[in-house]
Amino acid sequence: MTAVTAGTAESTGAPGGSDAAVAAEQAAYEAVFDAAVAADERIEPRDWMPEAYRASLVRQIAQHAHSEIIGMQPEANWITRAPSLRRKAILMAKVQDEAGHGLYLYSAAETLGTSRDELLDKLHSGRQKYSSIFNYPTLTWADVGAIGWLVDGAAITNQVPLCRCSYGPYARAMVRVCKEESFHQRQGYEALLALSRGTEAQHAMAQDAVDRWWWPSLMMFGPPDAESTHTAQAMAWKIKRHSNDELRQRFVDIAVPQAEALGLTLPDPDLRWNEERGHYDFGPIDWTEFWDVLKGNGPCNDQRLSKRRQAHEDGAWVREAAAAYAEKHTGTHGEAQA
Amino acid sequence: MTSDGWPLWEVFVRSRRGLSHTHAGSLHAPDAEMALRNARDLYTRRSEGVSIWVVPSTAITASSPDEKDPFFEPAADKPYRHPTFYEIPEGVKHL
Numbered sequence: 001m002t003a004v005t006a007g008t009a010e011s012t013g014a015p016g017g018s019d020a021a022v023a024a025e026q027a028a029y030e031a032v033f034d035a036a037v038a039a040d041e042r043i044e045p046r047d048w049m050p051e052a053y054r055a056s057l058v059r060q061i062a063q064h065a066h067s068e069i070i071g072m073q074p075e076a077n078w079i080t081r082a083p084s085l086r087r088k089a090i091l092m093a094k095v096q097d098e099a100g101h102g103l104y105l106y107s108a109a110e111t112l113g114t115s116r117d118e119l120l121d122k123l124h125s126g127r128q129k130y131s132s133i134f135n136y137p138t139l140t141w142a143d144v145g146a147i148g149w150l151v152d153g154a155a156i157t158n159q160v161p162l163c164r165c166s167y168g169p170y171a172r173a174m175v176r177v178c179k180e181e182s183f184h185q186r187q188g189y190e191a192l193l194a195l196s197r198g199t200e201a202q203h204a205m206a207q208d209a210v211d212r213w214w215w216p217s218l219m220m221f222g223p224p225d226a227e228s229t230h231t232a233q234a235m236a237w238k239i240k241r242h243s244n245d246e247l248r249q250r251f252v253d254i255a256v257p258q259a260e261a262l263g264l265t266l267p268d269p270d271l272r273w274n275e276e277r278g279h280y281d282f283g284p285i286d287w288t289e290f291w292d293v294l295k296g297n298g299p300c301n302d303q304r305l306s307k308r309r310q311a312h313e314d315g316a317w318v319r320e321a322a323a324a325y326a327e328k329h330t331g332t333h334g335e336a337q338a
Numbered sequence: 339m340t341s342d343g344w345p346l347w348e349v350f351v352r353s354r355r356g357l358s359h360t361h362a363g364s365l366h367a368p369d370a371e372m373a374l375r376n377a378r379d380l381y382t383r384r385s386e387g388v389s390i391w392v393v394p395s396t397a398i399t400a401s402s403p404d405e406k407d408p409f410f411e412p413a414a415d416k417p418y419r420h421p422t423f424y425e426i427p428e429g430v431k432h433l
């Protein structure tokens with residue numbers, strides 16, 4: 001029995017076979033893949049998969065992983081200035097979770113034949129993106145609350161359906177992530193509630209944070225369906241289960257009553273219940289802002305990337321020391337313990 | 339030296355005594371000891387485990403990914419290995 005079998009990129013060609021034989025083999029593999037997706041079965045790392053499916057997953061999972069670790073920065077900004085020890089401990093745990101989410105996702109991406117270093121390289125050189133929401137600054141403590149409630153809330157809305165993604169390792173990573181996210185959202189909501197019910201100045205601070213984070217949170221779902229280049233194919237492959245606009249609507253419907261309970265308003269004069277649709281109508285989103293931030297012109301793009309690169313470079317000596325130590329002790333640390 | 343030089347480890351976690359270790363995920367680490375520490379931080383932040391195994395990914399030998407692999411065929415035609423294969427008169431108890 002060997003670990004090398006059909007299904008890896010290298011072994012799908014038929015060496016020495018005619019073009020027709022290769023094409024027939026390819027078609028057979030494709031039929032198996034299509035049937036598995038149609039039957040709602042999961043695709044696993046060593047299964048044959050279309051190259052475009054693999055590339056699309058790498059792109060999406062990498063962007064997701066990058067978002068988790070870049071997303072640590074805006075909140076970490078407030079750890080030293082959290083208003084109480086309780087809030088500080090919570091915030092540290094939350095930021096640590098985001099690092100963990102990044103690692104689950106990098107692992108999932110690696111099962112597709114890419115390496116972590118390659119992905120980090122692409123992040124550092126700007127060739128792969130992260131969610132543009134993290135290019136906005138956290139100006140006050142209330143922003144930590146607003147991020148937990150709205151940004152993690154939007155992320156959860158996006159991620160829950162990804163637990164049923166057709167690619168097994170991504171789906172499993174999402175199950176772990178979603179379990180951890182609900183604390184993120186609740187701690188943010190609780191922090192905002194405390195401010196909203198506090199002094200007049202605290203209430204105003206909470207309102208200001210919500211005013212600034214609301215629209216960027218709606219943009220997290222990506223461009224409208226009509227302009228989304230990847231959505232249709234990703235849905236056909238069951239990587240995505242719902243369109244951007246569907247998920248955005250779901251999030252708005254959930255958030256409006258939550259805002260009411262907070263005693264805060266959402267900065268949209270067009271926001272109202274539509275009896276006929278059974279959903280909240282909301283105003284137009286400023287997509288020029290979205291594309292502008294995505295292109296690198298947001299308030300914090302440069303800061304986020306340079307801080308990431310710096311952290312990576314500053315950690316080089318730790319990686320080197322650990323590797324040197326491992327090499328020196330080769331053979332003495334190889335046993336796992338039950 | 340980058341983390342590429344760090345091998346990949348598969349992590350197995352026993353969630354509580356009496357249960358088997360189950361695969362939780364993977365991670366990179368320079369050696370087994372660091373792999374265990376990283377696994378604790380990554381996979382048991384909420385007391386999900388009472389014991390962790392880390393195994394170098396390269397040490398795992400796997401069967402073919404195809405579920406219809408002939409490798410598993412010997413099991414497919416032996417329904418008599420299942421208790422439901424047998425007909426027992428109604429009313430017979432504890433069988």
Ligand SMILES: [Fe+2]
Pocket residue numbers: 068097098101177181
């Ligand atoms: Fe996260």
Ligand SMILES: [Fe+2]
Pocket residue numbers: 098152155181184
């Ligand atoms: Fe989160």
